[in-house]
Amino acid sequence: MNSRATGTTRIDLVELTVAQVQAGLTSGAFTCEALTQACLDRIAAFNPHYNAIIFLNPAALDDARAVDRRRAAGETLPPLAGVPVVIKDPMDMVGFPTTAGWSLLHSGTGGVDLLPATDSPVVARMRAAGAIMLGKTNVPVLSASGSHANDSWAGPTLNAAAPDCVPGASSSGTATAVATSMAVLGLAEETGGSIQNPASAQGLVGIKPTFALVPNSGVVPLASQRDVVGPIARCVRDAALCLDVLAGFTMADPKTTASIGKIPKGGYTERLSATALQGRRLGLYGPGWRDQPLSHATTVLYQRAQREIAARGATLVADPFQGSGFAGIARPVPGPGRFDVRGLESLPYDLQCYLQRLGPRAALRSFADFAQVTAAQDAFGPKGVLRYLAELPAFKDCLADPSVPPDMSEFATAREAYLDVFTSVMDAHHLDALVFPQMRDPLPPLHGGEPIHETTVSEINISGLPGVVVPAGAYDSGSPFCLIFVGHRWSEPDLLAFAFDYEQATQYRTAPTLTGTA
Numbered sequence: 001m002n003s004r005a006t007g008t009t010r011i012d013l014v015e016l017t018v019a020q021v022q023a024g025l026t027s028g029a030f031t032c033e034a035l036t037q038a039c040l041d042r043i044a045a046f047n048p049h050y051n052a053i054i055f056l057n058p059a060a061l062d063d064a065r066a067v068d069r070r071r072a073a074g075e076t077l078p079p080l081a082g083v084p085v086v087i088k089d090p091m092d093m094v095g096f097p098t099t100a101g102w103s104l105l106h107s108g109t110g111g112v113d114l115l116p117a118t119d120s121p122v123v124a125r126m127r128a129a130g131a132i133m134l135g136k137t138n139v140p141v142l143s144a145s146g147s148h149a150n151d152s153w154a155g156p157t158l159n160a161a162a163p164d165c166v167p168g169a170s171s172s173g174t175a176t177a178v179a180t181s182m183a184v185l186g187l188a189e190e191t192g193g194s195i196q197n198p199a200s201a202q203g204l205v206g207i208k209p210t211f212a213l214v215p216n217s218g219v220v221p222l223a224s225q226r227d228v229v230g231p232i233a234r235c236v237r238d239a240a241l242c243l244d245v246l247a248g249f250t251m252a253d254p255k256t257t258a259s260i261g262k263i264p265k266g267g268y269t270e271r272l273s274a275t276a277l278q279g280r281r282l283g284l285y286g287p288g289w290r291d292q293p294l295s296h297a298t299t300v301l302y303q304r305a306q307r308e309i310a311a312r313g314a315t316l317v318a319d320p321f322q323g324s325g326f327a328g329i330a331r332p333v334p335g336p337g338r339f340d341v342r343g344l345e346s347l348p349y350d351l352q353c354y355l356q357r358l359g360p361r362a363a364l365r366s367f368a369d370f371a372q373v374t375a376a377q378d379a380f381g382p383k384g385v386l387r388y389l390a391e392l393p394a395f396k397d398c399l400a401d402p403s404v405p406p407d408m409s410e411f412a413t414a415r416e417a418y419l420d421v422f423t424s425v426m427d428a429h430h431l432d433a434l435v436f437p438q439m440r441d442p443l444p445p446l447h448g449g450e451p452i453h454e455t456t457v458s459e460i461n462i463s464g465l466p467g468v469v470v471p472a473g474a475y476d477s478g479s480p481f482c483l484i485f486v487g488h489r490w491s492e493p494d495l496l497a498f499a500f501d502y503e504q505a506t507q508y509r510t511a512p513t514l515t516g517t518a
Contacts (some may be wrong), residue, residue: 011038013181014511018238020185021083025071032071032082036064036132039084044135044183046516053086054154054178055096056135060084064132079241081130086183088174089136090143090220091229092116092358093123100220101139101170103153103450104374111153112373117359120218121252122187122229129245134183137173143222145169146193146337146383147444147451153383156446160512161202162479165443166452168198171232175202178232180514185242186232191222192339193457195230196484199469200438201452203480203509205239205499206232210489211464213262214246215253218357221350223343225411226461234509236470236500240268243492262490269496274504276497278313282485283429285436285455286319292338292453294439301481302437305472305502309435312501320429326421329414330459331387337451340458342412345394347386348402367402411462418463419489426488433487433498438469442479456484466492470499471508 011030024030024344030038040060047053055064067082087093090100094116103109119127126133138157140149149172150156157165160179167176171188175198178186186381188195190208199206207230214229221227231242244267249256264270284306285294294302306316321327332338351366364370380399389395398406425431436455444450460467465486483502485495503509 007451011035013042014246015181015234016184017235018079018083018184018241022079025082029156032064032067032132033061035082036060036084036134039134039182042227042518045518046180046514049515050158050160050176050180051138051155052137052157052180052182053135054089054138054173057093060132060134062230067130067132078129080126080245081187083131083185084134084183085126085131085185085187086134086137086174086177087123087126087187088171088189089139090189091123091187092118092218093136094119095132096136098220099153101149101152101154102141103185104376104377106153109153114358114362114364116219117361121215121219121245121250123188124246126187128450130187130263130389137171137177137186139170139172141385142379143170143189143191143194143220146197146339146457148172148446150447150492158281159202159443159446160314160514161514162443162477164446165479166199166201166446168452169195171198174232174247175199175204178234179512180513184233185238187229188232189216189219189227189229190461191226191344192461193452193454195228196438196469197452197454199232200454201443201480203471203474203482204234204469205236205471206230207239207243207492207496208460208467209243209247210466212255212258213490213492215250215256217253221354222347224346224350224353225408226343229318235470236496236503237269237272237360240496243268250323256257264493268493271493272500273497274501275313276501280314280432280498281317281430282309282314283317283320283425283431283434286322287327288319289326289436290320290330290455290459292440294437296441297475298437298481301473301475305437305483308375308506309502312505317431320425320431321421324425325419326418326425329417329421331414333391335388336449339388340462341388341392342414342462343408344389345392345398346406346408347389347395348398349404351404352402399500401494402460414462415464422463422465423488432499433485433491435483435485435498438482438484442475442477444471455457456486460486465489466495468492468495468499470503472502472506473508
């Protein structure tokens with residue numbers, strides 16, 4: 001049974017789109033209040049099993065009634081007005097603690113609450129757009145996993161599409177809330193795969209934006225020169241509409257000045273077309289990009305996707321990075337994954353800046369305060385979730401004095417090297433974008449410690465390049481298979497268009513069968 005609503009109208013929330021929300025509100029088929037209540041009913045039915053949402057917004061129904069009043073008064077409302085969304089826990093939202101998934105930063109588990117005095121810019125933009133924020137979503141401790149949220153104070157989040165497999169992280173809760181249709185849209189954030197991985201793991205659309213397109217101040221940082229905020233949705237158009245709200249300059253995050261003149265005047269939906277791939281040239285995954293092979297199962301699905309893309313009129317170029325030196329730029333830390341941590345050496349300084357932004361009444365005002373209250377579970381120690389930061393020489397200096405901006409020259413050199421080679425290869429082969437399988441093999445089990453084996457983390461995180469994840473089928477086990485379109489900085493309009501064309505032609509996104517009380 002789908003969620004019920006107040007009154008006599010039954011609202012089918014399963015795979016509900018922004019366009020359908022607006023059509024229903026405009027026609028009077030349902031009110032925003034009824035839609036919000038239906039979402040809250042669905043959360044009550046399914047969230048106890050999937051554990052996606054950790055805090056509900058008690059003002060959600062009041063916010064919905066306010067949208068209904070504005071509509072009744074004849075006000076012209078923006079596209080996301082009345083659309084139910086969820087917010088990733090590390091994003092500051094007034095009235096809620098920002099816990100970063102850590103028991104030590106949550107009073108309900110004996111820790112200290114970080115209560116922000118102001119919304120993060122992305123939350124403020126969603127409020128201004130009239131979106132109905134249903135609540136905040138689960139993450140692993142300090143967002144330090146790209147695969148699961150098993151160590152969160154709230155417990156593990158399940159994958160809606162493959163419950164025995166990892167849900168993707170660190171935006172686990174956001175992805176699961178959207179995949180289960182508890183919300184229409186969700187805000188996610190990425191330092192190293194935390195948008196792409198959960199979107200791909202649950203057969204969703206995710207936008208990892210160009211660095212500095214979307215403000216990320218007021219979000220618990222991991223690396224201020226890599227962190228990005230972006231949407232997770234069930235279809236490309238909805239993700240594009242959400243990016244319209246999130247993107248752009250704000251003095252609250254001065255680096256976003258780089259986005260001025262880079263945002264399409266007609267919004268990120270203006271190039272969406274069922275013929276966008278026609279005549280385009282796309283590069284394919286190979287050892288020139290990263291010398292790690294695809295599994296047989298992934299190769300079979302990727303070959304099918306290539307045929308589908310070629311049928312849309314695109315030309316595919318095999319391993320354009322061969323001989324370019326691109327694969328040799330990576331410096332992954334030891335471990336089962338392939339995570340290149342360069343850029344995270346600034347974390348103590350970034351946390352210092354973040355904590356100061358919380359306001360004068362915050363429980364923690366400095367990195368020294370943070371270190372003191374979390375000393376029992378030292379995140380940077382030999383057994384800590386961020387122990388690999390010891391691999392970065394500049395991290396030790398930053399840890400010794402977080403008030404001083406650290407030396408980021410090694411990171412800057414890596415970003416420049418990636419961008420130089422990327423630009424050279426794209427130009428030499430006249431490529432419009434790349435299209436890869438986002439993962440090299442099926443999802444690992446939920447418990448067991450094996451991480452997601454992806455193809456674009458950390459290359460596009462260090463370089464600051466954008467990527468758009470789109471569903472492309474499933475493995476025999478039912479584990480989702482997704483593609484990622486990658487392009488030049490600020491190329492989101494083209495990447496979204498390519499993903500939209502593929503999505504509309506193939507229609508691989510399907511609603512999962514859920515476990516709950518509905």
